[in-house]
Amino acid sequence: MQFGLMQLWDGGWVGAILRGAGITILVAIGAMLLGLVTGIACGLIKWARVVPLNWLVDIYTTVVRGVPELLIIYLLFFSSVEFVARIGTAFGWAGLAETGYPFLIGIIAIGAISGSYSTEVVRGALAAIPTGHVEAARALGMPRERIFRRIILPQMLRIAAPGVNNVWQATMKDTALISVVGLQELMRTAYVGAGSTRSPFIFYLVAGAVYLAITFVSQVGFKRAERALVLKGRA
Amino acid sequence: MDWDLLHRAVTTIGKGVGTTLTLASISLAIGFCLGLGLAVMRVSGNRLLSGFAEYYSAVFRGTPLLVQLFLFYYGLGQFDFVRDNPVLWWVVGGGMHCAIMALALNTAAYTSEILRGGLMSIPTGLIEAAKAAGMSRILRFRRIEFPLAIRQALPAYGNEMVLVIKGTSLASTITVLEITGHAKRLMSQTYAIFEIFAIAGIFYLLINTALILAVRWIENRLTSPGR
Amino acid sequence: MKLKLLSLAAILACGLSPLAHAAEGELVIGTEGAYPPFSMADANGNVTGFDADVGNAVCEKLQLKCRFVVQAFDGLIPALNAKRFDIIISGMSITDERQKQIDFSNSYAEFPNQFVAKKDTDLAAAKDFDTLKKDLSGLRVGVQSGTTHAAYVEKVMPDAQLMTYDTLDQMQIDLSSGRLDTSFADTSAQNDFLAKPEAADFQLVDVVIDSASDATLGKGLGIGIRKDEGDLKARINQALCDLGEDGTLKTASEKWFKLDISQKCK
Numbered sequence: 001m002q003f004g005l006m007q008l009w010d011g012g013w014v015g016a017i018l019r020g021a022g023i024t025i026l027v028a029i030g031a032m033l034l035g036l037v038t039g040i041a042c043g044l045i046k047w048a049r050v051v052p053l054n055w056l057v058d059i060y061t062t063v064v065r066g067v068p069e070l071l072i073i074y075l076l077f078f079s080s081v082e083f084v085a086r087i088g089t090a091f092g093w094a095g096l097a098e099t100g101y102p103f104l105i106g107i108i109a110i111g112a113i114s115g116s117y118s119t120e121v122v123r124g125a126l127a128a129i130p131t132g133h134v135e136a137a138r139a140l141g142m143p144r145e146r147i148f149r150r151i152i153l154p155q156m157l158r159i160a161a162p163g164v165n166n167v168w169q170a171t172m173k174d175t176a177l178i179s180v181v182g183l184q185e186l187m188r189t190a191y192v193g194a195g196s197t198r199s200p201f202i203f204y205l206v207a208g209a210v211y212l213a214i215t216f217v218s219q220v221g222f223k224r225a226e227r228a229l230v231l232k233g234r235a
Numbered sequence: 236m237d238w239d240l241l242h243r244a245v246t247t248i249g250k251g252v253g254t255t256l257t258l259a260s261i262s263l264a265i266g267f268c269l270g271l272g273l274a275v276m277r278v279s280g281n282r283l284l285s286g287f288a289e290y291y292s293a294v295f296r297g298t299p300l301l302v303q304l305f306l307f308y309y310g311l312g313q314f315d316f317v318r319d320n321p322v323l324w325w326v327v328g329g330g331m332h333c334a335i336m337a338l339a340l341n342t343a344a345y346t347s348e349i350l351r352g353g354l355m356s357i358p359t360g361l362i363e364a365a366k367a368a369g370m371s372r373i374l375r376f377r378r379i380e381f382p383l384a385i386r387q388a389l390p391a392y393g394n395e396m397v398l399v400i401k402g403t404s405l406a407s408t409i410t411v412l413e414i415t416g417h418a419k420r421l422m423s424q425t426y427a428i429f430e431i432f433a434i435a436g437i438f439y440l441l442i443n444t445a446l447i448l449a450v451r452w453i454e455n456r457l458t459s460p461g462r
Numbered sequence: 463m464k465l466k467l468l469s470l471a472a473i474l475a476c477g478l479s480p481l482a483h484a485a486e487g488e489l490v491i492g493t494e495g496a497y498p499p500f501s502m503a504d505a506n507g508n509v510t511g512f513d514a515d516v517g518n519a520v521c522e523k524l525q526l527k528c529r530f531v532v533q534a535f536d537g538l539i540p541a542l543n544a545k546r547f548d549i550i551i552s553g554m555s556i557t558d559e560r561q562k563q564i565d566f567s568n569s570y571a572e573f574p575n576q577f578v579a580k581k582d583t584d585l586a587a588a589k590d591f592d593t594l595k596k597d598l599s600g601l602r603v604g605v606q607s608g609t610t611h612a613a614y615v616e617k618v619m620p621d622a623q624l625m626t627y628d629t630l631d632q633m634q635i636d637l638s639s640g641r642l643d644t645s646f647a648d649t650s651a652q653n654d655f656l657a658k659p660e661a662a663d664f665q666l667v668d669v670v671i672d673s674a675s676d677a678t679l680g681k682g683l684g685i686g687i688r689k690d691e692g693d694l695k696a697r698i699n700q701a702l703c704d705l706g707e708d709g710t711l712k713t714a715s716e717k718w719f720k721l722d723i724s725q726k727c728k
Contacts, residue, residue: 066397066443067436068404071415075432078422078540169297176299180408180628182534187301194309195631198660201310208298208306215297309632312639328641410625410636420626423536423608426563 013193013203020189021210027106027185028172034111035171036164039118046119047126057119064116069109069174076109077102077181102183106175114171121163125156165222172214186210240427244434247421251414252438258331258403258413262338263396269339270346275376277351288347295344300402304337308409334406342399349391353384386457393450397443404439414438488527491517492547492686495532496629498654499718500553503532513551515714516570516705520551520685523701534628536608539563542686549687549698553648555610555673555680565689567698569682569725570711573648575611577603577667578637578655585644586665594669598622604633604645611646613678614671630655637664650719682725703727 042057064072129152137147179187190207194200277288295303307327317323327333357380365375407416418435422428493513495503501513509517509530521528531547538550542564553573556566577594579585585601588594599621605612607626615624625642627633630651636642638660645652649670655661673679685702687695705711706727 063436063440066440068401068415068439070404070407071418071432071435071439074415074419074422075428077537078426079428173299176301179301181537182532187299190302191305194305195629195635198635199313200305200635201313204302204306204310208294208302211298211302212294309635312635312641318640324640330641408628410627410641420607420612424559424613426539426559428540 013189013197016189016193017186017203017206017210020184020186021214023103023183023185024172024175024187025214027103027110027175027178027183028168030107031110031114031175032168032171034107035114035118035167038111038115039122039167042115042119043122043126046123061116061119064113065120069113069177070180072113073105073109073177073181076105102178102181105181106178106183106185110171110174110178113174114167117167117170118164121160121167122156124163125160126152128159129155161222161226165219165226168218168222169215172218173211176211237427237430240425241430241434244421244427244431248414248417248431248435248438251412251417252442254331254411254413254416255400255403255442258334258338258406258411259396259400261335262342262403263399265335265339266342266346266399269343271350273343273347274350274354277347278354292344292347295341296348300337300341301405301408303341304334304405304409307337308333330406330409330411334403334409334411338399338402338406341402342395345395345398346392349388349395350384352391353386353388354380356387357383386454389450389454389457393447393454396446396450400439400442400446487525488529489521489524489549490529490531490547491521492531492533492538492541492550493517493552494535494538495530496631497535497553497651498630499650501551503530512571512714512718513553515717516685516711517551519705519710519714520698520701523704524697535606536628539686542688545688548691548694549685551685553683554686556682556684557610557613557680558677559613560680560686565687565691565695566684567687567695568702568727569684570702570706571715572673572682572725573650573719575614575646575671575673575679576649576652576669577644577646578652578661578664579644579667580663581665583643585667589668591669591671594667595619598644601643602641604637604642606630606633606647609647610673610679611648614676615646617678618676634658634660699727 042060045053045057048054133151133155134147137151142150175185176187178185179191182188184192186207190203194203197203273288273291276284277292279285308330311317311323311327317327325332326336361379361383362375365379370378403413404415406413407419410416412420414435418431421431425431493501493503493509495501495509497511499511501509501511503509509532514530517530518528533541533546535552538552538554539560541547542550550564554560556569560566577585577598585594585597588597595618598619601622602625603615603619603622604625604627605615607628612624612626615622625633625636627636630647633642633645634655637645637655644667645655649666652666656664656666671679673682685698687698702711706725711725
């Protein structure tokens with residue numbers, strides 16, 4: 001009974017797995033940022049109840065949270081709408097858009113999914129800010145932009161921090177799904193290696209271990225960040 | 236509007252609904268029992284038990300479900316001792332059974348966290364009163380801790396049930412023909428991407444909405460009026 | 463703020479240019495890269511195989527530089543339409559369904575298809591089509607997703623339990639571990655599988671199924687081209703004719719398949 005350790009070591013798979021892990025982290029960060037931007041925008045829209053935009057946001061979050069991520073990824077992968085590629089070119093990533101086509105689709109797909117969860121976190125955080133603070137600021141005659149910048153945003157970020165941590169964990173794990181459309185991230189590398197060496201057990205075990213490592217490191221990082229946020233503010 | 240295509244899509248994908256529901260319900264049932272056991276282990280004073288529960292939870296929640304699924308299906312299927320053993324092969328050999336096992340083990344980890352939260356949220360006063368009244372450990376658990384924990388955990392568990400329904404879609408990657416499996420096959424054949432996505436999506440939304448409504452109804456029934 | 467918006471608009475304006483031709487004089491070819499002996503890709507993205515040879519030969523005739531892009535098989539057609547590459551050469555058969563989405567060149571090769579089965583089973587002993595069909599009833603048949611083989615088994619053998627896989631590798635792993643009873647693919651891919659150590663217990667089933675036997679199997683392999691590229695299609699057809707005449711296709715075919723499956727110009 002061979003576990004396949006030798007196959008893993010030969011053929012340069014270790015390097016490939018590390019490269020795959022790198023891509024996973026890049027896609028996860030890209031998707032998380034896209035999701036946060038989307039989440040903050042949509043969360044604000046829902047909290048401020050901007051009609052009719054907030055109905056659109058509702059449809060967006062309901063659909064993306066109720067439909068499996070895999071289906072959403074198949075939608076984007078198979079429909080391969082041309083504008084996805086053009087977005088890439090528009091941002092100056094012409095070369096990346098061609099070779100990094102699954103990369104872009106991955107970030108957009110996971111970003112859209114992550115954004116729906118972020119929207120809920122942001123909305124919940126905004127709702128948790130005591131209304132008294134905003135009223136007092138208005139009574140003092142503060143302009144709207146400053147109220148947002150000095151009162152709402154800092155508190156929202158602090159309250160949302162644990163929720164954002166959860167969204168990050170979920171986003172990072174969802175990146176594994178892009179493997180089914182061929183992006184050479186960690187899961188896909190394990191998949192190809194498993195198929196080519198016929199030793200799936202060791203490859204998926206190692207992939208799992210790498211995901212755990214990423215999870216562990218981000219947990220530690222988030223705990224540190226939370227502590228910093230709490231110390232800075234007073235509430 | 237290609238009615239033929241729509242009709243074909245709805246009937247084909249509809250065939251997967253039963254499979255999706257079967258996958259989800261069996262996984263949830265097994266996962267709940269396992270999760271309850273793990274939660275109890277976690278809050279028990281025993282270092283060995285609570286340590287095991289903690290690591291189990293960290294491993295299954297810290298890795299993607301897809302990795303777990305492939306590890307069980309392809310990884311375990313690689314070994315002769317698994318293939319030759321009829322019991323093990325019954326679990327790992329077929330896509331459906333393997334998916335149920337992976338989903339159950341996965342949801343057990345999340346369920347244990349939810350139930351742990353529920354168990355820990357019980358006011359200590361209640362437990363002390365029960366102890367003072369002379370209730371045995373088991374009786375106390377059965378009459379006081381468990382019902383209160385469940386009620387507290389219900390909203391979060393409802394969320395977890397929706398996640399399990401979504402998780403069943405991953406079974407399509409190991410040949411199981413549930414909703415997503417049928418949808419993908421149709422997409423490959425007909426390239427009517429948006430229509431098929433919409434139909435499959437609607438099926439999932441209907442199932443999840445029904446589930447959420449059911450959970451809310453149970454929540455209402457369990458919450459005593461007044462306080 | 464305004465400067466940012468202006469520069470963003472400028473970038474967007476520059477960006478709305480066609481994507482595929484990264485450089486003039488280049489032909490970007492989409493292929494699967496995981497389907498020996500048609501299309502194999504190594505870790506660095508170098509593509510080899512029958513399709514690679516055909517692709518390189520066509521590029522030479524058209525006096526363009528070849529560049530291969532690897533992509534999962536069932537995503538090749540959408541990606542072509544999204545202009546990720548210019549043409550598809552990936553052992554893809556010309557079928558009516560596919561012709562709704564894209565255009566094809568003339569057929570450049572046609573391959574036979576066969577089932578594999580475990581030795582000493584009823585299926586392995588089948589010698590004619592009807593026995594084959596009867597034996598397949600209730601068996602678990604592995605096929606690759608989005609291929610003509612999948613469509614064929616679904617249509618012609620509805621009694622069989624059809625299991626689709628994204629890649630050949632996955633299908634072959636399940637076949638050798640006993641989750642499948644048989645698989646259906648073109649003969650060369652099956653021979654490639656049988657050469658592997660894990661396939662020691664397997665053999666080809668003697669019934670050969672030609673593309674001509676059913677419409678689902680298509681009308682031979684073609685080069686996939688977008689619908690609005692009539693000019694490119696004409697040039698490629700001319701190139702294929704030339705390659706058929708001078709024997710390049712035949713040589714490539716014999717190199718990879720040990721038999722000539724190439725087709726001359728009609």
